[in-house]
Amino acid sequence: MTATQENPMRATTRTIDMPLAERKERGRAKGAALRLEAVRKVYGDNIVANDVTLDIEPGEFVTLLGASGSGKTTLLRMIAGFLEPTAGVITIDGKDVTSVPVHKRKIGVVFQNYALFPHMNVLKNVMFPLEMHKVPKVKRKELARDALAAVKLENFEDRMPSQLSGGQQQRVALARAIVMKPRLLLMDEPLGALDRRLREAMQLEILKLSRELGLTVINVTHDQEEAFTMSDKIALLADGTLIQYDEPAALYSAPVSEVAAEFLGESNRFEGQLVHEQQRWFVRADDIEVELTASAADGFAEGDRVVAVIRPWSISLSSADSDEQGSVGTVSALIYAGESQKVLVETPLGREFIVRRSLDSADEQLHEGQLVQLSWRPDHVVITRPR
Amino acid sequence: MTSSPVVTAPAAPRRRRFERPNFWTLAGLPGIVYLIAVFGIPLVFIVVRSLTDPSPANYAAVVEDPLYSASLWRTVQIAFLVTVLSLAIGYPLAYAMARSGKRLAMVLGAALLLSFWTSLLVRTFAWQVILNNTGLVNQFLLGTGIIDEPIPLIRNLFAVLVGMVHILIPYAVLAIYASLRGIKPEVEQAAQSLGASPWRVFTRVTLPLSLPGVAAGGILVFVLSLGFYITPALLGGPGDILISQSVVLQVQQYLQPGMGAAMAVVLVALVLLVFVIATRFIGLGRILGVTGAPGGESR
Amino acid sequence: MKANPAIKIFGLVIAFVLVAPTIIVVATAFTESSIITFPPKGFSFRWFEEVLTSRQWIEALQNSLITGAIAAVLAVVVGISLAMAAARGTAIPRTGLTTFALMPMLVPLVVIAIGVYLAFVQIGFYGNVFALGVAHSILGIPFVFINVLAALTNLDPRVEEAARASGASYPITLLRITVPQILPSAFVGGLFAFIASWDEVVVAIFLVTPGFKTIPVMIWSQVREGLEPSTSAVSTVLTVVTLVVFGIVALLNARKSKRTATS
Numbered sequence: 001m002t003a004t005q006e007n008p009m010r011a012t013t014r015t016i017d018m019p020l021a022e023r024k025e026r027g028r029a030k031g032a033a034l035r036l037e038a039v040r041k042v043y044g045d046n047i048v049a050n051d052v053t054l055d056i057e058p059g060e061f062v063t064l065l066g067a068s069g070s071g072k073t074t075l076l077r078m079i080a081g082f083l084e085p086t087a088g089v090i091t092i093d094g095k096d097v098t099s100v101p102v103h104k105r106k107i108g109v110v111f112q113n114y115a116l117f118p119h120m121n122v123l124k125n126v127m128f129p130l131e132m133h134k135v136p137k138v139k140r141k142e143l144a145r146d147a148l149a150a151v152k153l154e155n156f157e158d159r160m161p162s163q164l165s166g167g168q169q170q171r172v173a174l175a176r177a178i179v180m181k182p183r184l185l186l187m188d189e190p191l192g193a194l195d196r197r198l199r200e201a202m203q204l205e206i207l208k209l210s211r212e213l214g215l216t217v218i219n220v221t222h223d224q225e226e227a228f229t230m231s232d233k234i235a236l237l238a239d240g241t242l243i244q245y246d247e248p249a250a251l252y253s254a255p256v257s258e259v260a261a262e263f264l265g266e267s268n269r270f271e272g273q274l275v276h277e278q279q280r281w282f283v284r285a286d287d288i289e290v291e292l293t294a295s296a297a298d299g300f301a302e303g304d305r306v307v308a309v310i311r312p313w314s315i316s317l318s319s320a321d322s323d324e325q326g327s328v329g330t331v332s333a334l335i336y337a338g339e340s341q342k343v344l345v346e347t348p349l350g351r352e353f354i355v356r357r358s359l360d361s362a363d364e365q366l367h368e369g370q371l372v373q374l375s376w377r378p379d380h381v382v383i384t385r386p387r
Numbered sequence: 388m389t390s391s392p393v394v395t396a397p398a399a400p401r402r403r404r405f406e407r408p409n410f411w412t413l414a415g416l417p418g419i420v421y422l423i424a425v426f427g428i429p430l431v432f433i434v435v436r437s438l439t440d441p442s443p444a445n446y447a448a449v450v451e452d453p454l455y456s457a458s459l460w461r462t463v464q465i466a467f468l469v470t471v472l473s474l475a476i477g478y479p480l481a482y483a484m485a486r487s488g489k490r491l492a493m494v495l496g497a498a499l500l501l502s503f504w505t506s507l508l509v510r511t512f513a514w515q516v517i518l519n520n521t522g523l524v525n526q527f528l529l530g531t532g533i534i535d536e537p538i539p540l541i542r543n544l545f546a547v548l549v550g551m552v553h554i555l556i557p558y559a560v561l562a563i564y565a566s567l568r569g570i571k572p573e574v575e576q577a578a579q580s581l582g583a584s585p586w587r588v589f590t591r592v593t594l595p596l597s598l599p600g601v602a603a604g605g606i607l608v609f610v611l612s613l614g615f616y617i618t619p620a621l622l623g624g625p626g627d628i629l630i631s632q633s634v635v636l637q638v639q640q641y642l643q644p645g646m647g648a649a650m651a652v653v654l655v656a657l658v659l660l661v662f663v664i665a666t667r668f669i670g671l672g673r674i675l676g677v678t679g680a681p682g683g684e685s686r
Numbered sequence: 687m688k689a690n691p692a693i694k695i696f697g698l699v700i701a702f703v704l705v706a707p708t709i710i711v712v713a714t715a716f717t718e719s720s721i722i723t724f725p726p727k728g729f730s731f732r733w734f735e736e737v738l739t740s741r742q743w744i745e746a747l748q749n750s751l752i753t754g755a756i757a758a759v760l761a762v763v764v765g766i767s768l769a770m771a772a773a774r775g776t777a778i779p780r781t782g783l784t785t786f787a788l789m790p791m792l793v794p795l796v797v798i799a800i801g802v803y804l805a806f807v808q809i810g811f812y813g814n815v816f817a818l819g820v821a822h823s824i825l826g827i828p829f830v831f832i833n834v835l836a837a838l839t840n841l842d843p844r845v846e847e848a849a850r851a852s853g854a855s856y857p858i859t860l861l862r863i864t865v866p867q868i869l870p871s872a873f874v875g876g877l878f879a880f881i882a883s884w885d886e887v888v889v890a891i892f893l894v895t896p897g898f899k900t901i902p903v904m905i906w907s908q909v910r911e912g913l914e915p916s917t918s919a920v921s922t923v924l925t926v927v928t929l930v931v932f933g934i935v936a937l938l939n940a941r942k943s944k945r946t947a948t949s
């Protein structure tokens with residue numbers, strides 16, 4: 001399970017600076033629409049992409065998220081054209097490109113290890129796509145310089161790639177990918193090799209740049225925080241299958257399965273039976289009963305086996321003598337993580353809850369061994385199918 | 388495409404199809420065609436000639452005629468001797484290179500590469516200068532009064548041996564050196580710390596661990612010796628010719644190319660046999676000192 | 687563990703014996719007398735003069751240089767091509783192809799020589815720089831192949847993919863991205879190939895004619911007739927050229943290892 005440092009929901013609200021609808025409006029002119037139809041890739045007996053169907057609208061920033069080996073890179077490489085699907089169709093702006101070779105797809109690609117041309121200096125690297133697309137010689141330098149300026153690398157034109165730091169190399173790679181103003185930008189863990197601080201700075205820059213250019217971006221990562229920070233939509237992959245494709249908020253609040261819920265960060269999960277009593281809905285397990293709203297139960301029927309998911313941020317703690325509904329437990333560990341505090345609470349029946357609280361909250365100080373009351377609002381409970 | 392669990396087609400029996408040649412295979416075609424044309428076809432020519440000029444009886448002659456079988460046998464003996472001597476002399480040199488300070492290692496390495504690179508012909512010529520009746524060695528011996536008249540140091544198997552060992556030592560050294568460098572210093576240090584004397588560390592740890600290098604170097608030297616021509620031709624006597632000299636004689640002097648071809652085939656067969664046997668134990672890449680070749684990456 | 691002093695001294699002695707013969711030959715080239723003696727009598731350039739003013743020697747020198755250049759160029763082109771298929775090709779088993787490309791190193795020179803002789807003479811392809819260059823290219827191919835194969839396997843395939851995504855077709859990618867990256871290695875392999883041709887005798891003996899000879903062939907026939915200081919002088923020239931090329935290789939290697947160390 002990924003340890004999140006802060007509530008990923010906050011991250012999303014922080015960085016979306018322009019409403020999606022408005023961006024789509026602007027993006028329509030520039031970004032490409034991409035559609036995958038039952039795209040399949042098989043290696044021997046191993047199904048690496050299992051009939052993936054995906055619709056990406058112009059100007060959207062989509063992240064392919066999934067565990068290692070889930071098929072993210074494979075999917076991206078098929079979109080780029082480096083790999084041919086075993087079956088299925090890929091269309092860009094409605095045109096079938098499944099058998100169009102890479103160099104005619106007019107896409108930008110950024111690789112994890114940058115893949116700069118080691119025998120060319122920075123300027124020549126960035127000018128290469130222009131040359132390949134027969135941009136007139138007189139314009140090449142100017143356009144390349146614009147691209148380098150966009151990634152804030154004006155004074156490095158004559159350097160060789162080996163003379164650049166990792167972050168600088170990544171900027172050159174980015175400049176090279178956007179210099180032709182492609183309508184589709186593909187990135188395979190572009191920030192994977194950078195340290196955390198640089199990575200976060202670059203996330204914002206890439207996001208800003210893609211917004212300005214109105215690009216359609218497909219980004220691969222296995223860092224769920226990065227996915228939430230940057231994406232309009234997240235495509236969640238597991239074992240080659242697309243298990244959910246939605247906006248980050250929707251993914252967070254309505255995971256389609258336990259696998260999805262598990263992947264999107266820490267959660268408290270209770271498997272039990274869905275019961276409907278006196279107009280109220282509950283998930284009933286041996287040791288616990290969790291109430292949820294009728295809308296959360298939508299699509300499920302009474303008697304279904306379900307998993308109730310409660311996010312660590314949704315649980316509040318108070319002294320055990322206060323009489324809110326919920327359960328009681330003992331604080332078994334207090335872990336400080338940056339601006340937040342992680343609290344582990346163990347119930348008398350041996351179930352462990354993960355709770356997160358922000359440190360600046362005026363909540364009372366806790367100490368290990370303390371008896372606390374756990375409470376949450378029914379509308380913070382989501383349910384999903386067991387794995 | 389929806390997969391229906393009911394109407395699945397029976398799994399097609401896996402056919403062993405030819406892999407589709409990709410771009411790189413196509414890029415390799417000119418090279419393959421060229422090497423076949425200028426190298427493969429001539430080898431085929433030899434085989435064809437050996438069987439048709441005048442007949443496969445050439446091979447019977449190679450085996451039966453004592454002259455030829457003697458030169459073949461002599462070649463194997465010489466090759467064996469050269470191998471043993473090159474390894475015996477090369478090992479200490481390789482050891483000194485691998486286990487001494489930077490300066491000495493550089494001096495030894497430079498000398499090694501220098502002799503490796505200078506022309507085989509020139510070096511063989513040098514031995515003529517050194518070993519002939521008025522040469523350096525005889526002059527020295529005469530001058531000191533040890534001998535009264537020059538002793539014949541040239542045009543005999545002794546000179547051939549000297550010349551070949553001199554030329555082949557570097558091959559042995561490079562192979563042994565590579566395996567000595569591959570031994571982690573900690574292994575020897577561990578043995579030492581357990582109380583083993585330097586000699587015991589060497590015989591119980593270093594030597595066994597470097598044996599693959601010794602074997603690789605030995606095989607290479609042996610195989611190269613089998614095909615030596617210039618050195619035996621310039622330093623050897625007329626009575627004890629080696630197999631490659633016989634091949635040339637047949638083709639150039641006796642104008643019996645069929646016979647020469649048959650002997651060439653026997654020579655190649657011998658060399659390839661050694662390689663085939665050797666590569667069961669050691670990678671070809673290691674024998675040739677090539678890292679990219681199969682088996683070359685293992686130390 | 688350090689080698690003990692006795693072994694170090696033995697190593698130095700052997701190292702000396704390895705280079706001494708070459709030094710002796712070079713020294714005898716500067717003698718004043720008309721027979722080879724060591725130590726040389728007096729000091730003169732007379733034998734170099736004789737060699738460098740002889741039309742026969744000059745022609746042989748030209749022939750050797752041109753043959754070596756042709757052999758090197760052919761070996762580079764063919765070696766790159768073979769290495770490409772061996773490194774990344776499909777349909778042809780890699781081990782088989784590698785063994786085939788290294789075969790010229792395994793097959794005795796004498797065998798290659800008479801094979802080439804039997805085949806080339808049949809079509810009248812002998813007695814000129816092209817015939818000998820082609821024949822000698824066989825010997826150089828493994829050197830280029832080994833070097834380029836190593837370079838290719840160390841290349842990052844993503845760099846080429848980046849070029850493809852930039853709009854370069856497969857052939858353009860090969861020409862602009864792949865080849866420039868392996869060219870330094872191929873060049874070093876080419877220098878080896880040149881040397882392999884430059885001092886080669888056995889194959890040459892079979893393809894020369896009275897009107898077309900190379901330096902090693904001339905040395906070869908002289909040595910078989912008797913020892914002359916002019917042979918030493920030519921041998922010195924031969925060795926110097928070899929060492930110059932060797933020096934270039936060493937320089938390139940030093941530069942390469944410096945570059946990889948800084949990046």
Ligand SMILES: Nc1ncnc2c1ncn2[C@@H]1O[C@H](COP(=O)(O)OP(=O)(O)OP(=O)(O)O)[C@@H](O)[C@H]1O
Nearest residue numbers: 043046048066067068069070071072073074075222
């Ligand atoms: N050429 C290939 N041949 C066979 N199997 C392959 C090949 N390439 C990838 N796979 C398999 O396909 C699966 C998906 O690989 P892929 O590289 O797409 O995963 P990923 O999601 O990008 O993982 P990561 O996060 O580790 O990069 C893996 O199980 C991998 O072993």
Ligand SMILES: [Mg+2]
Nearest residue numbers: 072073074188
């Ligand atoms: Mg991947």
